[in-house]
Amino acid sequence: MVFSSIPFLYYFLPITLIVYFVMPKKFKNLVLLISSIVFYAWGEPRYALIMICSIILGYVFGLLLEKFQNQKISKLLLGISIILNVGILCYFKYANFFIINFAKVTGIPIELLSISLPLGISFYTFQILSYTVDVYRGAVKAQKNPINLGAYIAMFPQLIAGPIVRYSDIESQLTDRSSSIEKISEGIKRFIIGLSKKVLIANNIGLFVEAFKDSNDKSTFYFWIYAIAFVLQIYFDFSGYSDMAIGLGKILGFDFMENFNYPYTSKSATEFWRRWHISLGTWFRDYVYIPLGGNRVSIPRHILNILIVWMLTGFWHGAEWNFIIFGLLFAAVLILEKYVILKYLEKGKVWPHIYLLLVILFAFSIFNANGITDCVTNITGLFGYANGTILPFFSAEAIYYTKSYLLLFVIAAIGSTPLPKKLYSKVPEKILTVFEPIALCALLIICTAFIVDGSFNPFLYFRF
Amino acid sequence: MNSNKTKAILTIVLSAVVLLGLSIWAFIKTPDEYSESEKRLLAQRPTFSKENIIEGLFAEDFEKYSIEQFPLRESFRGIKYLVSHNILNQKDYNKIYIADGHISKIDYPLNLDSISYATGIFKKVYDQNISGTNAKTYFCIVPDKNMYLAEKNGYLAYDYNKLYSVAKEQTSFATFIDIRNNLKLEDYYFTDTHWRQENIIPIAEIIASSMGATLESSNLLTTNTSEKEFAGVYANQLPGKFKTDKMNFLTSPVIENCNVTIFDYDDEGDIVEVGKGMYSFESQSINDQYKGFLNGPVPFITIENEAASTEKELIIFRDSFGSSLSPLLASGYSKITIVDLRYLPSDYVSDYLLIENQDILFICSTILLNSSLELK
Numbered sequence: 053m054v055f056s057s058i059p060f061l062y063y064f065l066p067i068t069l070i071v072y073f074v075m076p077k078k079f080k081n082l083v084l085l086i087s088s089i090v091f092y093a094w095g096e097p098r099y100a101l102i103m104i105c106s107i108i109l110g111y112v113f114g115l116l117l118e119k120f121q122n123q124k125i126s127k128l129l130l131g132i133s134i135i136l137n138v139g140i141l142c143y144f145k146y147a148n149f150f151i152i153n154f155a156k157v158t159g160i161p162i163e164l165l166s167i168s169l170p171l172g173i174s175f176y177t178f179q180i181l182s183y184t185v186d187v188y189r190g191a192v193k194a195q196k197n198p199i200n201l202g203a204y205i206a207m208f209p210q211l212i213a214g215p216i217v218r219y220s221d222i223e224s225q226l227t228d229r230s231s232s233i234e235k236i237s238e239g240i241k242r243f244i245i246g247l248s249k250k251v252l253i254a255n256n257i258g259l260f261v262e263a264f265k266d267s268n269d270k271s272t273f274y275f276w277i278y279a280i281a282f283v284l285q286i287y288f289d290f291s292g293y294s295d296m297a298i299g300l301g302k303i304l305g306f307d308f309m310e311n312f313n314y315p316y317t318s319k320s321a322t323e324f325w326r327r328w329h330i331s332l333g334t335w336f337r338d339y340v341y342i343p344l345g346g347n348r349v350s351i352p353r354h355i356l357n358i359l360i361v362w363m364l365t366g367f368w369h370g371a372e373w374n375f376i377i378f379g380l381l382f383a384a385v386l387i388l389e390k391y392v393i394l395k396y397l398e399k400g401k402v403w404p405h406i407y408l409l410l411v412i413l414f415a416f417s418i419f420n421a422n423g424i425t426d427c428v429t430n431i432t433g434l435f436g437y438a439n440g441t442i443l444p445f446f447s448a449e450a451i452y453y454t455k456s457y458l459l460l461f462v463i464a465a466i467g468s469t470p471l472p473k474k475l476y477s478k479v480p481e482k483i484l485t486v487f488e489p490i491a492l493c494a495l496l497i498i499c500t501a502f503i504v505d506g507s508f509n510p511f512l513y514f515r516f
Numbered sequence: 517m518n519s520n521k522t523k524a525i526l527t528i529v530l531s532a533v534v535l536l537g538l539s540i541w542a543f544i545k546t547p548d549e550y551s552e553s554e555k556r557l558l559a560q561r562p563t564f565s566k567e568n569i570i571e572g573l574f575a576e577d578f579e580k581y582s583i584e585q586f587p588l589r590e591s592f593r594g595i596k597y598l599v600s601h602n603i604l605n606q607k608d609y610n611k612i613y614i615a616d617g618h619i620s621k622i623d624y625p626l627n628l629d630s631i632s633y634a635t636g637i638f639k640k641v642y643d644q645n646i647s648g649t650n651a652k653t654y655f656c657i658v659p660d661k662n663m664y665l666a667e668k669n670g671y672l673a674y675d676y677n678k679l680y681s682v683a684k685e686q687t688s689f690a691t692f693i694d695i696r697n698n699l700k701l702e703d704y705y706f707t708d709t710h711w712r713q714e715n716i717i718p719i720a721e722i723i724a725s726s727m728g729a730t731l732e733s734s735n736l737l738t739t740n741t742s743e744k745e746f747a748g749v750y751a752n753q754l755p756g757k758f759k760t761d762k763m764n765f766l767t768s769p770v771i772e773n774c775n776v777t778i779f780d781y782d783d784e785g786d787i788v789e790v791g792k793g794m795y796s797f798e799s800q801s802i803n804d805q806y807k808g809f810l811n812g813p814v815p816f817i818t819i820e821n822e823a824a825s826t827e828k829e830l831i832i833f834r835d836s837f838g839s840s841l842s843p844l845l846a847s848g849y850s851k852i853t854i855v856d857l858r859y860l861p862s863d864y865v866s867d868y869l870l871i872e873n874q875d876i877l878f879i880c881s882t883i884l885l886n887s888s889l890e891l892k
Binding site: 063234236241252268460482485488492493496500 | 519520521522523524525526527528529530531533534535536538539542543569570572575576578579582583586589592593594595596597599600604605606607608610624625626670671672
């Protein structure tokens, strides 16, 4: 189930919230766990069992790691726990990728596995990993109550698209969280803003992106607009979903970490990754980069560490070569910045922004490709050459769709900066007291109208 | 109470009213059966069974049901149209656009594979049934109104000349009749894709004369107007009220005296006689006025003109544009047999037709050529 759907908004959410608020405090986590399993099992009931197994594994290993803390066996237990969790993820997400590439290299034909990717497996696996590692390190205590741990791992607001919530961040909130009218209202506001970002902007720009992909009338200009459109789409899609998750968390009394902080206003890729998908970046930093030695090693080793972390980060996004290239491109840029240009970027005013926007334009053109060939086409198309032919600069289709979506692109571009928030903060509080609730309801109704009108509602991070 | 608290309470109350109000309404609402705007049946509440749930089919069906049966669905579509068209300034709404008083749908891009598929079906019919006989074969393409409307108003349009040249080249077995320059935007309904019968008398004459047939004088034709309002196929696809069309149809002594027999499939899948008559505009079962011409989409029709001064017969392989054209050709032939290859598969044509020396006319619109998978 996705948040931007009628079954979620008008069936699941009202029922869940009513039951959640009616129940006494001691049963709230149980309600959360059951509703999260229903939410997860809605579209793919079979895979709910895999998630439940992962939760049980996390629970058992958490207890064992605590029991045998600081003993030799704890390392072994942690290793087994990691292998099991990563093994499940690899089987469902990467097995066919490895089979295809093994077959290509060796020429041995191997039948592909008939499996599809369970929703949100990348997200909940990382949450379980961080929990067990933190218990092993003694950073958190093992959760004795399986319902509480289940509620943390399966919690529907962040289950299928993050943010990757650390157990250490919400350990205390699982048993003792506060709710207030202001917090619920803030949650509603955040949820509706996220829904609007997703439904009104991302999905709408997605139609442009789809039109480009289906087009037989491509031009250089069209490739550029497409690349810009996708950069905007993915930001509003993913950050909108994160806003909805954070908003729902607040309604339920939780405080999740922020996942985006105006990433497109960055002046370097280094800064970009501090502002984009923050929960993933910090996860890799704390559980891969630092254990590898981080930057307190020799330069060659440091470069290797960066390459490993960013290759894994790319691979985390999907089992395709273009995601690995996406990660490695960022690794190369980050190394270049770290050792050569970061000091200049930090001093610059305008050109670092242009530099960063070009980097992400190329990076997301690779990210959005459907395999290596498409990846090459997306890049060469920006230089007027695609599929063996020189492209015209303009095409009728490019002009038509650009005109049709121009205002939306402008709104999205401005919306990806802090400007709207700054302007909004200047509105007198008296006006906002009435205007804001009405505007939020109007947005909810408009989002509903867009959902009801169209069946186009893919979620880009759904399968990651 | 401070303003923050007031704002918070208002936010909770208003959003709860919207969310719970629509939610309760969605729960208790009796499902609609039919959508007038889409002219189709709507999804109904899915069956709740263990198998459906395990396979994930229940969720899929429920998603469809919940959207299609959502309270105030048409009003919500209106809001979406208002926002995307008036606020976001988007040029079309689900490919539908308004220009020069007409509602039309963007038909783009040109699908060469589809054209080849359609002409391939026509060629198959020719090879299996016509080749080697004394029949003369003709091919005519009806341009859709986008040809006269889209490009000049800044909407996407494919290269019609290319479509014509490709289709003509692939139907070299037939004599091509070009009517492009004899039509104009005014010859089409404002709210529908089709042409107006009262405006295509010259087209019927061009086609007939190309085939060596002589039609009755146009002076003998009388224009009649259906009492029912005609909201064409595009009228309801745009939320809100737009002007409707007048449905005119032409009669003459010849047209009125023709013996018209409509054939369609029965419950067993056999083609049987289902009706009589050239027009059925006043029939209660007609939910789309254009279906009043020759009973709309059916596989097979015969028009017998006993008063004809000629023995010539005509077989028309047509789409819906042929429904309003065929009555106008009736005076030039003793019998017209009309076949719709979307409903009568090309492999079965020989079961229903014996072709010897008739005139054969393949006539279809650019819309069908560009999206021809319905042809069998």
